[in-house]
Amino acid sequence: MGAGMGMTLVIIAAVIFMMGIRIIRPTHRGLVERLGKYHAFAQQGFHWVIPGIDKMYQVNVTEQMVDAEPQEIITFDNLNARVDAQVYFKVKDDEESVKSSQYNVFNYQYQIVNLARTTLRNIIGTLTLKSANSERGKINDELHKTLMTETASWGIDIVRTELKEIDPPKDVQETMNKVVKAENEKISAIDYATAKETVADGDRRAQIKIAEGLKQSKILQAEGEAESIRLVNEAAERFFVGNAQVLRRLEAMEKALQNNAKIVVPSNTDLVNVVGEMAGILPLKKQD
Numbered sequence: 001m002g003a004g005m006g007m008t009l010v011i012i013a014a015v016i017f018m019m020g021i022r023i024i025r026p027t028h029r030g031l032v033e034r035l036g037k038y039h040a041f042a043q044q045g046f047h048w049v050i051p052g053i054d055k056m057y058q059v060n061v062t063e064q065m066v067d068a069e070p071q072e073i074i075t076f077d078n079l080n081a082r083v084d085a086q087v088y089f090k091v092k093d094d095e096e097s098v099k100s101s102q103y104n105v106f107n108y109q110y111q112i113v114n115l116a117r118t119t120l121r122n123i124i125g126t127l128t129l130k131s132a133n134s135e136r137g138k139i140n141d142e143l144h145k146t147l148m149t150e151t152a153s154w155g156i157d158i159v160r161t162e163l164k165e166i167d168p169p170k171d172v173q174e175t176m177n178k179v180v181k182a183e184n185e186k187i188s189a190i191d192y193a194t195a196k197e198t199v200a201d202g203d204r205r206a207q208i209k210i211a212e213g214l215k216q217s218k219i220l221q222a223e224g225e226a227e228s229i230r231l232v233n234e235a236a237e238r239f240f241v242g243n244a245q246v247l248r249r250l251e252a253m254e255k256a257l258q259n260n261a262k263i264v265v266p267s268n269t270d271l272v273n274v275v276g277e278m279a280g281i282l283p284l285k286k287q288d
Contacts, residue, residue: 019051028058029091029098038103041095059101061093063159066109068116070165077128084164087116087147089156097155105154112147116161119146129168136163 023046024030030042034054042056049056070084089112091101105111123142124132132139140161147158 016051017048020048020054022047022049022056024058027060027062029061029093029095031057031059031098031102033057038099041098057102059091059098061091061098063088063090064109065089066113066116067164068113068120071117071120073121073124075124075129075132076126079129079168081124081129081132082165082167083120083124085116085120085143086162086164087112088159088161089147089151090159092155092157100153100155105151108151108154108156111154112151112156115147115150116143119143124166129166132166136166139163 024042024044026044030047031038032040032042032049032054039054065086065088068085068087070082072080073083075081091098101108120143123139140163143161144158147161151158
């Protein structure tokens with residue numbers, strides 16, 4: 001009887017021990033409450049709590065993301081822009097921060113979403129649609145700053161915020177698409193005209209080069225001909241310098257003949273030799 005009771009107590013103790021075992025992963029931290037009051041902070045690893053008296057709450061301390069969910073926001077120029085954003089955050093892994101995430105705020109994920117939506121309405125409501133699209137970095141910075149300030153007592157670190165979209169109304173989007181298309185066509189036309197102008201300029205330069213080549217060729221040809229004429233003239237001048245008297249006698253002979261002067265040619269004498277003698281030129285020697 002005593003042995004059976006002892007075995008029963010051992011079994012009950014083992015069951016109670018097993019019921020009190022808690023294992024915390026590296027991605028979490030634990031808060032132990034005893035009878036509804038905070039009792040201890042649990043790091044990763046093995047822990048044991050008193051079943052029925054202690055209760056452990058595990059908190060994820062890795063980076064998480066919540067979507068602020070798309071919403072229609074009226075911009076400063078009275079256009080309904082569809083805005084969506086994402087918030088990346090994590091609970092700090094120290095004891096005070098983990099406690100704050102559980103005791104200072106109810107459901108911090110839900111609270112972050114609503115806070116982000118409200119902040120976006122306040123920021124974008126002061127901007128035109130065009131400036132909102134062109135100043136996304138500024139909107140991200142203001143959203144991040146506001147969330148950091150508002151969640152300072154929650155034990156949370158707002159890692160970053162990202163605007164997913166700022167879409168204009170459908171009719172405005174269609175108009176913007178037409179403007180972008182027209183601008184792209186304009187740029188394409190300018191590029192085409194520039195290319196054609198470049199080709200034409202290249203052709204013009206080529207024609208100029210050809211013309212300059214022809215011009216230079218003709219100049220060189222003319223200079224060559226002039227040089228040739230100059231050399232011929234110099235040779236003629238050198239040749240006729242010693243024959244000036246002969247040239248004058250030939251001219252006198254030509255004038256005499258023009259005046260019907262009579263010339264007696266001896267027999268057995270060539271006319272050429274007679275004319276040569278009259279002009280003072282030695283006669284040709286006859287060959288035997």
